[in-house]
Amino acid sequence: MKKKLTTLFLVAVILSLLTGLVACNKPAEDDMTIRLSTTTSVNDSGLMDYLMPHFKADTGYEVEISSAGTGAAINAARFGNADIILVHSKAAEDVFVDEGFALKLEDRSAARLPFMYNFFVLVGPSDDPADAENADSVKDAFAAIAAGEHKFISRGDASGTHNKEVTLWPAALEIPEKTKSESAEFPSWYTSAGQGMGACLTMANNDNAYILTDKATFLSQKNDSDGDKLPNLKILYEEDDSLKNTYSILAVDPDAPFKDAITGDPLAEGKITINTKGAKAFVDWMLSDKAKGLIAEYGEAEYGEALFYNL
């Protein structure tokens, strides 16, 4: 009996070694891997999955794309876990540049490289009780929603979409201030969901609520292979200048003021390895005419309209 037990344990040890930690502690990553940190919404749109096979075929680089909320995606670079970031939150990007984390590549005019844009869209119930569709501007539409106390679903997760939404409300509501405070009390018609775009859209559809969304996620749910997933919602306001959503690439500076994650002390130079050569190849390719052509085509086949526009 004891023998059986010992055998069992031995088998377990061998199995776990085989499957598990053997591959651990491999030598420094070869230079053909680029670590790209991006936001969930960029990843969810499917654009990168569509572009990256082309990039790999052209340059040989493998891009490992990790995705998180805007804050976490940018922090990945601050923690030395990314060679490059692709985000869409200008205020947060400017802070990143000011702190000295972004690298101005040779041949480029700035460290922050805006390269494409699309528009957020205001969607809401088909009968549009706030008459947002006929508002003079998107801010007027938001004011009408607030005035009529119509249900609104907010991402509430400090994402690029959420950061945009809070700027569109009438100042008197103090939505941005309430968003920052931990113990905020929002108006009863305003739901701060703390969820991803897809989940929030479903919520808005069920509640007949208004919601600010990126067009890509909305269209993909509208045109799902199993039919329209958001039958109660339609686009009410789009292509307003204040709804412009600009995407930028920022390469991470190997000499950035990295701080020790535990003590907060400045780290010795060279402790963080950044694949700058790979980052440069990525930037050059993403800003090339070929990539521009691919980006302009993305979405045409599936939804009959482009989801992103080149800058």
Added chain:
Amino acid sequence: MGKAIAKAFSLIFSGDAYLNGVILTTLRMSLSSSLISLIIGMPLGVLLALARFRGKGAVTTILRTLMGLPPVAVGIGLYILFSGTGPFGSLRLVYSVELMIIAQIVLITPIVAGMAEMYVSQIAEQFLDTAKGVRLKFGKVFLLAMNESRFQMIAIYLFAFARSMAEVGAVQIVGGNILNKTRVMTTTIALNYNTGKFEYAVALGLILLLMVLIINCIAGLIQEKLK
């Protein structure tokens, strides 16, 4: 739901390379983390149940508290420790399956140890009395207790495995859900939920359940063999 079931089956039989990759990563992560947790946690739990020492109550309470470690907090903690700027940064383990395995081990080992301790402490009293009667050394008693809990061990292992497979909060943070690298079943389900592909997400959930069922059957066979 019916659609999701149909989709689950068509996915299984389609031999989809993307899905196969995700399943393999999931198995690699769950099998190794649950086995390592069993190897570390089982002896610890049995030892704690049998040993008599001052402060045993406190240690037991700590262990039982650790059984409820919040996965997201563990994920963030490990992310910070293993980040480039963290103390273990030079290992470059952030966004790797290895770190996902480590996260699972941190989460599951207390559960394995706690469950083992709870089981063995039930039988410890009579066990120790008998051992005293025949004057067995503590090492022998320990081995006997380990042997005595071998059926329980299978159940504990299954629990650990299922938990490892179903966990999403920690692995999302330390793994980053990277395509063809750290994407596992749960993070794929979350991704599809976020993009509104609910049926695909539910279908993947059913496949995940099926995987747990298969491991259950294998464990059942081993349990039979042990009898």
